Amino acid sequence: MRRLLNTIYxxxxxxxxxxxxxxxxxxxxxxxxxxxPLHNLEAICTFGHQGxxxxxxxxxxEQNIAIVFLTSNGRFRARVIGPSNGNVVLRKTQYRISxxxxxxxxxxxxxLVGKLYNAKWTLERMTRDHALRIDVEKFKRVSAxxxxxMKQLMTIDDLEVLRGVEGNAASAYFSLLDDMILQQxxxxxxxxxxxxPPLDNVNALLSFAYSLLSTEVGxxxxxVGLDAYVGFLHRDRPGRMSLALxxxxxxxxxxxxxxxxxxxxxxxVQASDFLKKESGAVLMTDDAxxxxxxxxxxxxxxxITHPFLKEKISWGLVPHAQALLLARFIRGDIDAYPPFxxx
Amino acid sequence: xLVLITYDVSTISDGGTRRLRVVAKKCExxxxxxxxxxxxxxxxxxxxxxxxxELEELxxxxxxxxxxxxxxxxxxxxxxxxxxxxxxxxxxxLIF
Numbered sequence: 001m002r003r004l005l006n007t008i009y010x011x012x013x014x015x016x017x018x019x020x021x022x023x024x025x026x027x028x029x030x031x032x033x034x035x036x037p038l039h040n041l042e043a044i045c046t047f048g049h050q051g052x053x054x055x056x057x058x059x060x061x062e063q064n065i066a067i068v069f070l071t072s073n074g075r076f077r078a079r080v081i082g083p084s085n086g087n088v089v090l091r092k093t094q095y096r097i098s099x100x101x102x103x104x105x106x107x108x109x110x111x112l113v114g115k116l117y118n119a120k121w122t123l124e125r126m127t128r129d130h131a132l133r134i135d136v137e138k139f140k141r142v143s144a145x146x147x148x149x150m151k152q153l154m155t156i157d158d159l160e161v162l163r164g165v166e167g168n169a170a171s172a173y174f175s176l177l178d179d180m181i182l183q184q185x186x187x188x189x190x191x192x193x194x195x196x197p198p199l200d201n202v203n204a205l206l207s208f209a210y211s212l213l214s215t216e217v218g219x220x221x222x223x224v225g226l227d228a229y230v231g232f233l234h235r236d237r238p239g240r241m242s243l244a245l246x247x248x249x250x251x252x253x254x255x256x257x258x259x260x261x262x263x264x265x266x267x268x269v270q271a272s273d274f275l276k277k278e279s280g281a282v283l284m285t286d287d288a289x290x291x292x293x294x295x296x297x298x299x300x301x302x303x304i305t306h307p308f309l310k311e312k313i314s315w316g317l318v319p320h321a322q323a324l325l326l327a328r329f330i331r332g333d334i335d336a337y338p339p340f341x342x343x
Numbered sequence: 344x345l346v347l348i349t350y351d352v353s354t355i356s357d358g359g360t361r362r363l364r365v366v367a368k369k370c371e372x373x374x375x376x377x378x379x380x381x382x383x384x385x386x387x388x389x390x391x392x393x394x395x396x397e398l399e400e401l402x403x404x405x406x407x408x409x410x411x412x413x414x415x416x417x418x419x420x421x422x423x424x425x426x427x428x429x430x431x432x433x434x435x436x437l438i439f
Contacts, residue, residue: 006433006434006437007437008437008438008439009437009438009439010438010439011438011439012439015439021368021371021372022371022372022373023371023372026439033439034431034437034439035375035431036375036431036433036437037371037372037373037374037375037384037385037433039373039386039390040385040433040434290438293438294438
């Protein structure tokens with residue numbers, strides 16, 4: 001397995017990125033505030049608006065370093081892709097599957113089984129770790145419902161029906177998210193998912209975590225030569241990384257939701273980290289974003305044993321491992337796509 | 344692994360200043376300058392070999408010298424910094 005390298009996050013809004021030798025320079029007001037050799041990097045994530053030099057983009061593309069441009073709120077704006085990208089045969093197979101509703105459904109249900117399985121074990125983990133602080137019976141009920149839905153999913157061949165089952169299961173899971181917030185209840189509560197813009201602190205955190213995760217999953221998919229924009233569960237829409245969203249389904253609860261919950265429950269974020277706009281939109285302060293990125297990096301470095309590969313890898317490589325498995329499945333090397341099943 | 348590279352390039356010899364400049368530039372490609380002619384590079388075994396060969400070609404072995412200190416993967420406890428200009432940890436969080 002590949003080594004997980006570092007990611008630069010540029011949060012200074014008016015910083016410009018340039019190439020010097022084999023280094024990326026972070027320049028602010030004609031002054032170099034950072035300088036990092038490219039071979040130590042996995043990706044460059046910039047939240048600024050100044051951009052990067054074409055020379056740097058070329059060097060990054062050559063060395064397989066992702067450059068991602070995000071808005072200051074963490075919403076995806078653009079990504080740099082090189083001229084030749086991956087393997088044509090693999091992509092064409094991917095497109096053919098995507099065009100075929102039934103074959104798509106076949107893969108999509110693996111993503112969804114992964115999603116429900118991981119959601120279930122997120123709930124089960126809570127009942128084990130915090131049995132005295134939550135309504136265990138309610139958790140067990142939803143958990144049983146998720147198990148039931150998983151069984152159902154395996155028999156469905158129709159995308160619309162799959163979405164229906166998944167929708168029900170997901171809302172059952174989300175109905176417990178608020179119960180999983182154990183600390184700072186007056187500032188952090190979850191009454192339902194809202195986005196663009198997020199209207200409360202928890203939704204702001206979720207949106208940010210999902211957008212970090214989706215850029216990482218997207219980069220991982222492109223890295224193995226798949227087209228992140230052509231999905232199976234999510235249908236094509238211009239500018240939407242459908243396949244990244246597909247693959248994200250199975251990682252949302254264990255990767256992003258649990259990350260957000262631990263930020264709150266360990267009091268790593270406070271109410272003062274958020275700003276409320278007149279429009280009702282909730283934004284994070286710059287310092288909060290930095291703090292969260294730092295913790296996100298720590299999370300990425302934690303090691304786990306991959307349940308299918310049986311190999312010890314860091315959390316940050318999980319999207320890469322899954323992308324690799326998906327590519328193998330599309331190529332026909334394995335019989336089914338094994339979702340990431342966490343326990 | 345972390346490799347510490349130090350060099351001594353004789354600037355009084357022929358073309359010495361030029362060699363000094365190109366050696367420094369090459370080192371900068373691979374790592375972070377921590378003192379005037381001291382670089383810390385996080386590299387793997389292949390990259391180190393490549394760097395060694397490239398640097399060897401640049402120097403004049405009769406008057407210049409290069410030293411590589413290989414500090415391994417668990418280098419965090421082996422390096423202590425006191426005083427001005429603490430160097431950048433390229434394996435730590437990079438948030439600018």
